[in-house]
Structures are given as structure tokens and as C-alpha cells.
Amino acid sequence: MVRDTRFLSLSFGSAFSLLVLASASLGLGTLPARAESAFDAIGTQVNKVFENGKASVVRVHAAQAPLPGTTDSFETIGSGFFIDNKGTLVTAASIIGFSPAVSVEVGGLRLPAKILGLDPRSGVAVLQVFDGITPFLTFGKEEDVHTATPIVAIGFPLNLPSAPSFGMVTGFDTQYLGRFFSCTHLRTSLPISPGQIGGPVLDGRGGVVGMLIMAADERKFAYALPASAIQKIVTDIAVHGRVEYGWIGVGVDPRSDSNDVKITQLFESTPASTSGLQPGDTVVRIGPREIAKASDVIDASFYSEVGDDLAVVVNRKGKLLTYKFTVGERPSRLPVPIPAIVPTSPADVPQQAIPVRADLPR
CATH class of the missing domain: 2.30.42.10 (PDZ domain)
Known part of the structure; x- marks a missing residue:
């Protein structure tokens, strides 16, 4: 694996300070005396959030018609997550596009999913899987999310199994390179791979504080739609059948x-x-x-x-x-x-x- 040395210039003192911050925000209490133990403690907590949440995160498949001038159909793939025990899940609208057929991988099975609503403005798609009771994630306390809040994202990178990514909130933006968002988004330090868009962003307690919506600067960091915006979209679609702005x-x-x-x-x-x-x-x-x-x-x-x-x-x-x-x-x-x-x-x-x-x- 080739490593980009631009990310290796963080001094030990700065890294240790980051560990102190992450340790406190993830509820780890007093930082162990040795730096090796600090890394282990944070890794343990990140793994705990991942293990508790991964069953609620699914891989989303969307069949797409051939592009103009081509004859081959193709498939877009991303991540999504259940938000209740009735099979309701959210993902990124960019994954679904104009797909006539959407399916999700749940517990090793690939199940058809119904599109309940899709909102290009916010970038959210709401799906339904009819397969009994489903595990799900709950929403966290958005008011506790600030700059430098540690976060964990769960998604399916490339064609690999689900995996966690650890980072922090680095800012709150309403636009990127002149493109305005529908509302304030979380700017995160999470470098993401294709397939992870649509996955949840979790706090240290495993609560959803956002959804990965867009990669930026050659996938070196990512933007997430905040939990309150996701909840608005889901509620509007459930009540009105569409989003009312x-x-x-x-x-x-x-x-x-x-x-x-x-x-x-x-x-x-x-x-x-x-x-x-x-x-x-x-x-x-x-x-x-x-x-x-x-x-x-x-x-x-x-x-x-x-x-x-x-x-x-x-x-x-x-x-x-x-x-x-x-x-x-x-x-x-x-x-x-x-x-x-x-x-x-x-x-x-x-x-x-x-x-x-x-x-x-x-």
C-alpha cells in the first residue's frame, strides 16, 4: 500500500493532543500514561461503535440504464443504514439516481428495496425493505457536535466488507467551491473510498449525527448532511410523500x-x-x-x-x-x-x- 507522506508530518506532541481530545470526547476518561495505551484505548472505543452499529449498515445497489451513446447498463453502489425496525433506511440520492431497480445487502442476503422518496436538493433517498424486523441506528444529539468532535463513519469501501473510519468534525459549511448546500453541512476529516457515500456518521455513543453525502478534494475529506436534516426529509416523505421546503x-x-x-x-x-x-x-x-x-x-x-x-x-x-x-x-x-x-x-x-x-x- 502506498502512503501519502503529506499526512505523516504530524508531530508526536500534536498527535498526543489529538488523542487526549478524542479520548475525552469518546468517553474514555483519563488518558493512559503511555502513548501506546492511548492508541489502544481509542481503537477499542472505535471498534465498539463499529461492532454495535455495523449490522444496521447495508450495501445499496442501484441498476442504471445505459448512458447516452452506450448500450451497456451498469450499477451504482453505495452504503445506507436502517433508521427503524420496520426496514426503513436512508442513503445518498446520488447512488439511486434514476434507477428502476434498487436492492440492498442485509445479513448476507440481497433484497429488493422500494424507493419511498428521493430528494436531489438535500441528497437523501429513503428506501423500504420488507423483510420483518431490522436492526437500526438511533439519532444522536446534534447540539453536542462541535468542531473537533471525534466521529466514526461506517460504510462499504469498494467491494470490501463494511469498515469503520475515524476522524473528526473540522467545520460547518454552507458551500464548497462556490456550490451552495441546501443547509449547513458537517465538514469532516474522513478520507473515504467509493462505496462509502450514504453511510452513517456516528458520535462516540453510536448515535447518528450525519450521513456521508459528498467526497471532496480527491476524497481527502468528506461532507456529511446533519442528522436534523435527514430527519426532516424522512418526516416530510412519510407525511406528504415528498419533501416540502x-x-x-x-x-x-x-x-x-x-x-x-x-x-x-x-x-x-x-x-x-x-x-x-x-x-x-x-x-x-x-x-x-x-x-x-x-x-x-x-x-x-x-x-x-x-x-x-x-x-x-x-x-x-x-x-x-x-x-x-x-x-x-x-x-x-x-x-x-x-x-x-x-x-x-x-x-x-x-x-x-x-x-x-x-x-x-x-
């Missing part, structure tokens, strides 16, 4: 940061277009979510529920105003923005605006 109709500068997220545009025929919000307003809160950066607006829109009443708090020239409206459904094509209209007198301010206390927490 909330739509507010507010555009903000994606580079906004440092508690200065300004509205840049409003879209026609959307809840926001007649609410009284204006370009130039600084967004303070959307529903229960505090807005400190542009990604907070992206997440607020992603997790909003169609039909819910929503309050948006903005700062306009030092005055906090609240606007309330009902969340609409995101259109397949975005409408055009409406021209900016800046009121010239108090009479021009819509009556939906409700002043709130200036000392409102931000």
Missing part, C-alpha cells in the same frame, strides 16, 4: 457575517414580498433562530415548515421591528426579485410591523 422569499448577501446579515432583495409573490420587510434591513431573528451570519438564514429557510406562522425580527436604522407571515412552499424556479421601495414617511411603513424592545437579546 419552506419559502420566505428573502435574499441576503451570502458573504454576510458578524451580526450584519442584510436583506438584499425580496421575491415577487412570496410571503416576504407583502410583509413590510425591506432591502437593507438587518435580520436579527427568523422564528426561534438567532441570525448572526448568512448561513443562519439558509438553515432557517431549510427547516421552516410550510404553512407555519413565522415571525422575522429585523433592525432598521436602530429600531427592532417584527413582521409576521405564513411560510409558503419553495418554488421549483425562483421568482424574480421585486424593485426596492424605501418608505419616505411613517405612513408608508406597513402596519404588520410590530416594534419590539430595543434590548431584545440577539
Whole structure:
């Protein structure tokens, strides 16, 4: 096996610090005195998470029609995992594609799977296997996931048996190389192989905190869709038969940061277009979510529920105003923005605006 020496420059002191961090986060208690014991302790815990979870992780096969200009059909293969004991599992939508026939390997058997729903925007596909009671993984506490949180991924690399990968969360991103995600994703240090996409990302207790959704930088690291997003997709498909995305109709500068997220545009025929919000307003809160950066607006829109009443708090020239409206459904094509209209007198301010206390927490 050829090793890339670029990954071998970590000093022993840095490696030891990483082991201390991982040991504490994985619940290993006090780090043993000898470095060899530290490696063994972490390996033991990673193996425990893997052994407890591997039965719930499956290999997914999707038959694909021949590509244009070819005559040979082919198969895409990835990983997936059960989320209940009734055979419901999730995987990456990119594995399924336009496949007319999907199957999964469960306990040495290859079983047909029904596609309950597929959402290209989030990258999630929900499948069903009808084969009695199935082992399954439970979702972890997403609020406990921070930068440098140790994680374990389980998947099927290439044509090999399932295997664990150990790494950590290295950041939280809403875009990669100019491509915006549907919501904030976990950036991980997990180098992954073909076949592992769609597998679960687990915390030290074995709870699902994400799903591997995309490899980056020649597979040197990977992005994972967070558990809360997976749960939203699964719930929407179960309730509505499809994913319903909330739509507010507010555009903000994606580079906004440092508690200065300004509205840049409003879209026609959307809840926001007649609410009284204006370009130039600084967004303070959307529903229960505090807005400190542009990604907070992206997440607020992603997790909003169609039909819910929503309050948006903005700062306009030092005055906090609240606007309330009902969340609409995101259109397949975005409408055009409406021209900016800046009121010239108090009479021009819509009556939906409700002043709130200036000392409102931000």
C-alpha cells in the first residue's frame, strides 16, 4: 500500500493532543500514561461503535440504464443504514439516481428495496425493505457536535466488507467551491473510498449525527448532511410523500457575517414580498433562530415548515421591528426579485410591523 507522506508530518506532541481530545470526547476518561495505551484505548472505543452499529449498515445497489451513446447498463453502489425496525433506511440520492431497480445487502442476503422518496436538493433517498424486523441506528444529539468532535463513519469501501473510519468534525459549511448546500453541512476529516457515500456518521455513543453525502478534494475529506436534516426529509416523505421546503422569499448577501446579515432583495409573490420587510434591513431573528451570519438564514429557510406562522425580527436604522407571515412552499424556479421601495414617511411603513424592545437579546 502506498502512503501519502503529506499526512505523516504530524508531530508526536500534536498527535498526543489529538488523542487526549478524542479520548475525552469518546468517553474514555483519563488518558493512559503511555502513548501506546492511548492508541489502544481509542481503537477499542472505535471498534465498539463499529461492532454495535455495523449490522444496521447495508450495501445499496442501484441498476442504471445505459448512458447516452452506450448500450451497456451498469450499477451504482453505495452504503445506507436502517433508521427503524420496520426496514426503513436512508442513503445518498446520488447512488439511486434514476434507477428502476434498487436492492440492498442485509445479513448476507440481497433484497429488493422500494424507493419511498428521493430528494436531489438535500441528497437523501429513503428506501423500504420488507423483510420483518431490522436492526437500526438511533439519532444522536446534534447540539453536542462541535468542531473537533471525534466521529466514526461506517460504510462499504469498494467491494470490501463494511469498515469503520475515524476522524473528526473540522467545520460547518454552507458551500464548497462556490456550490451552495441546501443547509449547513458537517465538514469532516474522513478520507473515504467509493462505496462509502450514504453511510452513517456516528458520535462516540453510536448515535447518528450525519450521513456521508459528498467526497471532496480527491476524497481527502468528506461532507456529511446533519442528522436534523435527514430527519426532516424522512418526516416530510412519510407525511406528504415528498419533501416540502419552506419559502420566505428573502435574499441576503451570502458573504454576510458578524451580526450584519442584510436583506438584499425580496421575491415577487412570496410571503416576504407583502410583509413590510425591506432591502437593507438587518435580520436579527427568523422564528426561534438567532441570525448572526448568512448561513443562519439558509438553515432557517431549510427547516421552516410550510404553512407555519413565522415571525422575522429585523433592525432598521436602530429600531427592532417584527413582521409576521405564513411560510409558503419553495418554488421549483425562483421568482424574480421585486424593485426596492424605501418608505419616505411613517405612513408608508406597513402596519404588520410590530416594534419590539430595543434590548431584545440577539
